Structures are given as structure tokens and as C-alpha cells.
Amino acid sequence: MTSQIVTLGLFLSLCIVAGGTGRQRICFELENVDAENQYNENRGEVQTIPGKKGPKGDSGPSGPKGSQGEVDYDKLETLINQKVNEALVQQGAELNETINELLERIAKLEDQLALPHGLTEQDIVRYNGRIFVPIATEKVQKASAVAKCQQINGKLANIYSQDHMDTVMRYIRKNKMNGRRGFWLGMTYDPINQVLRFRNGTMISNSDLKWYDAHPLNGQRYYSTYTNMYVMIAADLESTGQYLFNQKEQSRYVLCEI
Structure with a gap:
């Protein structure tokens, strides 16, 4: 297929042979056709099969090295102390709750403890x-x-x-x-x-x-x-x-x- 636009005068000769020895030729003359445009329009409607994958290209150059990380030890220590204090406060609250429950049980047991005969x-x-x-x-x-x-x-x-x-x-x-x-x-x-x-x-x-x-x-x-x-x-x-x-x-x- 040429890359330039070519106008072709095409003639299509169709010969229809009837029975016997007589022949009659009927020719149809086609109008000028913009062949490349017609090809391009038809190509967009056709599903094609991808070709074979090409070889892998070379790796690109390495990027610039990043800066060295810095640790803020004061901030880290503050964060650790905060977490430890939060844990201690929670444990203290749980311990106080347990102690209160035990004191309530002791009080109930005292009330239930039977007195010896003759004592009030x-x-x-x-x-x-x-x-x-x-x-x-x-x-x-x-x-x-x-x-x-x-x-x-x-x-x-x-x-x-x-x-x-x-x-x-x-x-x-x-x-x-x-x-x-x-x-x-x-x-x-x-x-x-x-x-x-x-x-x-x-x-x-x-x-x-x-x-x-x-x-x-x-x-x-x-x-x-x-x-x-x-x-x-x-x-x-x-x-x-x-x-x-x-x-x-x-x-x-x-x-x-x-």
C-alpha cells in the first residue's frame, strides 16, 4: 500500500457467458476512489493480533542517593515515657477497681460470718x-x-x-x-x-x-x-x-x- 494518495481509474470487467456460442461483455466503470482514505477508515474497524514482544531494554541510570536519616532521641524518649505513663495509669485504675471489688466481698463475708451461739x-x-x-x-x-x-x-x-x-x-x-x-x-x-x-x-x-x-x-x-x-x-x-x-x-x- 503506497503512502501517497493515488487516484485510480479502475475498470471492472465482468463477463457473463450465456448459453450457446454468443458472448456478451458487460463492463462497469468505477468512479475515482481515494484509496488511502478508504484503507485507513477500514483499518480502524478491523481487530488485529498483537505482534511478538520485543527484547527488554537496558536499565536506566541509578537515581541520586538520599540524605542520611536523623533520630530525634529526645522526642523518642518523650514518646516512650508518655506510653509508659499511660500504661501505668491504666494498670493503676484496674488495680483500684480490683481492690474495691475485694473490699466489697470482704464486707459481704463479714456480714455472713455466723456468730457463736449466745453472742449478738x-x-x-x-x-x-x-x-x-x-x-x-x-x-x-x-x-x-x-x-x-x-x-x-x-x-x-x-x-x-x-x-x-x-x-x-x-x-x-x-x-x-x-x-x-x-x-x-x-x-x-x-x-x-x-x-x-x-x-x-x-x-x-x-x-x-x-x-x-x-x-x-x-x-x-x-x-x-x-x-x-x-x-x-x-x-x-x-x-x-x-x-x-x-x-x-x-x-x-x-x-x-x-
């Missing part, structure tokens, strides 16, 4: 899930004090904190007072090594609790047998002649723990 709420002190029963009917020696607590399925009491001691003393001062009164405890004191222990032998700090004036009594000679523990309650809140004290065995009232 007016006879006892509730503290941290435990029941404390002051028995102020008579003064007794230690063996009798232990027996009195066993009769109500209890033991001689421990003092677990200063708040606990204050709570028990307020109750006794309000309900069991007739002058100053001392009560047996289940705790013991070692005057030689200056060690305070719970009923089961567990060591506790004696500096976290208030003591009777000039107590505890310590020493290897005269006070070495002052191992029994008592709590003294005075009517006067400001009196120094009250709180914990260690002595030899004496007749005292009884504080039981259930």
Missing part, C-alpha cells in the same frame, strides 16, 4: 473479716483465758495494726469499761531479742504499734520472763497508761479472736 452483734467487734470478742466478766490466768476462747470456737487474739487496736479499744471503752482494764492477747514478746510475734510465731514490727508508757520491758535478767502480751484500755483517750504491754503471767480479762 452488740457483743463483738468486726475487723477485716475477723470477729473479736472481749470477755470482761472476770479476770483469769492464761490457761483459763485460752479455755474461754475455745468455748466460742476462738483463740486468744492478735493485734494486726494500730487501726485495729484503736477499733477494739473504742468498742471496749464504750461497752465494757469499769475503770482501766487489761486483756489477754495471744501474741508473745521476747525481751532478750526484742522480738514481737503473732500467735502462730510470725515476727512483726513492734515499732508500728503503740505501747504502754515505758514499754516494752527488755533485758536478760529481771525482764527475761516478761513474755506475755496484753492490751490495756483507759477511759482517758490521752492517757499514756494504755495500749500494748508485756508482763509476767497475770490475771486479766480476755480478748478472743474467731
Whole structure:
């Protein structure tokens, strides 16, 4: 196909041969045709098959090298501290929620804890899930004090904190007072090594609790047998002649723990 526009005078001769020996030729003369335009119009309507893919070209040159990255360590440290603080705040909130739930459960358990036969709420002190029963009917020696607590399925009491001691003393001062009164405890004191222990032998700090004036009594000679523990309650809140004290065995009232 030529690239130039060519006008062709075309003649189409069609010969139609009829039967017999006679022939008749009929010729048709075609008008001038713009051959290239006609080709181009027809080409756009025809679907063709792509040819074979050519070979891969060469790679282009490498681009310029980027600048070296810089780390803002102050900003990074600030971000880390912020995330750590957020995590601590969340954990603290969750911990407080858990503690509150536990305190509510303890309160419910205290309400459900059955009282020994013959005792009412007016006879006892509730503290941290435990029941404390002051028995102020008579003064007794230690063996009798232990027996009195066993009769109500209890033991001689421990003092677990200063708040606990204050709570028990307020109750006794309000309900069991007739002058100053001392009560047996289940705790013991070692005057030689200056060690305070719970009923089961567990060591506790004696500096976290208030003591009777000039107590505890310590020493290897005269006070070495002052191992029994008592709590003294005075009517006067400001009196120094009250709180914990260690002595030899004496007749005292009884504080039981259930």
C-alpha cells in the first residue's frame, strides 16, 4: 500500500457467458476512489493480533542517593515515657477497681460470718473479716483465758495494726469499761531479742504499734520472763497508761479472736 494518495481509474470487467456460442461483455466503470482514505477508515474497524514482544531494554541510570536519616532521641524518649505513663495509669485504675471489688466481698463475708451461739452483734467487734470478742466478766490466768476462747470456737487474739487496736479499744471503752482494764492477747514478746510475734510465731514490727508508757520491758535478767502480751484500755483517750504491754503471767480479762 503506497503512502501517497493515488487516484485510480479502475475498470471492472465482468463477463457473463450465456448459453450457446454468443458472448456478451458487460463492463462497469468505477468512479475515482481515494484509496488511502478508504484503507485507513477500514483499518480502524478491523481487530488485529498483537505482534511478538520485543527484547527488554537496558536499565536506566541509578537515581541520586538520599540524605542520611536523623533520630530525634529526645522526642523518642518523650514518646516512650508518655506510653509508659499511660500504661501505668491504666494498670493503676484496674488495680483500684480490683481492690474495691475485694473490699466489697470482704464486707459481704463479714456480714455472713455466723456468730457463736449466745453472742449478738452488740457483743463483738468486726475487723477485716475477723470477729473479736472481749470477755470482761472476770479476770483469769492464761490457761483459763485460752479455755474461754475455745468455748466460742476462738483463740486468744492478735493485734494486726494500730487501726485495729484503736477499733477494739473504742468498742471496749464504750461497752465494757469499769475503770482501766487489761486483756489477754495471744501474741508473745521476747525481751532478750526484742522480738514481737503473732500467735502462730510470725515476727512483726513492734515499732508500728503503740505501747504502754515505758514499754516494752527488755533485758536478760529481771525482764527475761516478761513474755506475755496484753492490751490495756483507759477511759482517758490521752492517757499514756494504755495500749500494748508485756508482763509476767497475770490475771486479766480476755480478748478472743474467731
